[in-house]
Amino acid sequence: MSYQVIARKYRPQHFADVVGQEHVTQTLSNAITQNRIAHAYLFCGPRGTGKTTIARIFAKCLNCTGGPKVEFPDTDPRCQEIAEGRSLDVLEIDGASNRGIEEIRELRETVKYAPASAKFKFTSSTRFTCLPRRRSTRSSKPWKNRRRT
Numbered sequence: 464m465s466y467q468v469i470a471r472k473y474r475p476q477h478f479a480d481v482v483g484q485e486h487v488t489q490t491l492s493n494a495i496t497q498n499r500i501a502h503a504y505l506f507c508g509p510r511g512t513g514k515t516t517i518a519r520i521f522a523k524c525l526n527c528t529g530g531p532k533v534e535f536p537d538t539d540p541r542c543q544e545i546a547e548g549r550s551l552d553v554l555e556i557d558g559a560s561n562r563g564i565e566e567i568r569e570l571r572e573t574v575k576y577a578p579a580s581a582k583f584k585f586t587s588s589t590r591f592t593c594l595p596r597r598r599s600t601r602s603s604k605p606w607k608n609r610r611r612t
C-alpha cells in the first residue's frame with residue numbers, strides 16, 4: 464500500500480469515528496434519516512476539532528450509492544472518489560487562498576449547474592470568513608443614501 468500522511472490515515476471516515484462532537488454528528492444523522500437536509504450548514508469552532516472531517520463525512524453520506532444514508536461501506540466507489548478528491552460534485556474551497564474575484568466568479572458559475580453524477584452538489588469552504596465581502600455600490604455611510612424629507 465502506498466504511503467499516506469498521518470492526517471489522512473487517521474481522519475475519521477464515519478460519524479461514529481468522530482470523538483466529542485455527538486451534538487453535531489447526531490444532528491446531521493437525524494437530518495439524513497428524516498430527509499430534512501438543509502441547503503447549507505455552518506460549522507464553527509476552534510482549529511482541529513473536526514469541521515472539515517465532518518463536512519467530508521456528510522458529503523459521503525449524501526452522495527453514497529443509494530444515499531442519503533448515515534452508514535455506507537468503505538468500498539463504495541462514490542465514497543472512495545470523494546475521499547480521494549476525485550468527485551466532480553464535491554468541491555472544497557480554501558477561503559484563505561481563493562479570495563480573488565476570479566475564484567468567486569468561477570464558484571458562482573459552477574454552483575448553478577446540476578451535479579454531474581452524484582445526487583447532491585456539495586461545496587465546502589474552509590476559512591469562510593477570509594472570503595472577500597461584496598463591495599457595495601452604495602455609500603458606506605448609510606445616512607448618505609437616505610432621501611431628504
Ligand SMILES: Nc1ncnc2c1ncn2[C@@H]1O[C@H](COP(=O)(O)OP(=O)(O)OP(=O)(O)O)[C@@H](O)[C@H]1O
Pocket residue numbers: 469470471473474475480481482483484508509510511512513514515516517589
Ligand atoms: N472530533 C474529532 N474526532 C476524531 N478526530 C478528529 C476530531 N477532530 C479532529 N480530528 C483529527 O484532527 C485532524 C484535523 O481535523 P479537521 O481538519 O477536521 O479540523 P478542522 O476543525 O477542520 O480544523 P481547521 O479549523 O484548522 O480547519 C483530522 O485529521 C482528524 O483526524
Ligand SMILES: [Mg+2]
Pocket residue numbers: 514515516589
Ligand atoms: Mg478545516
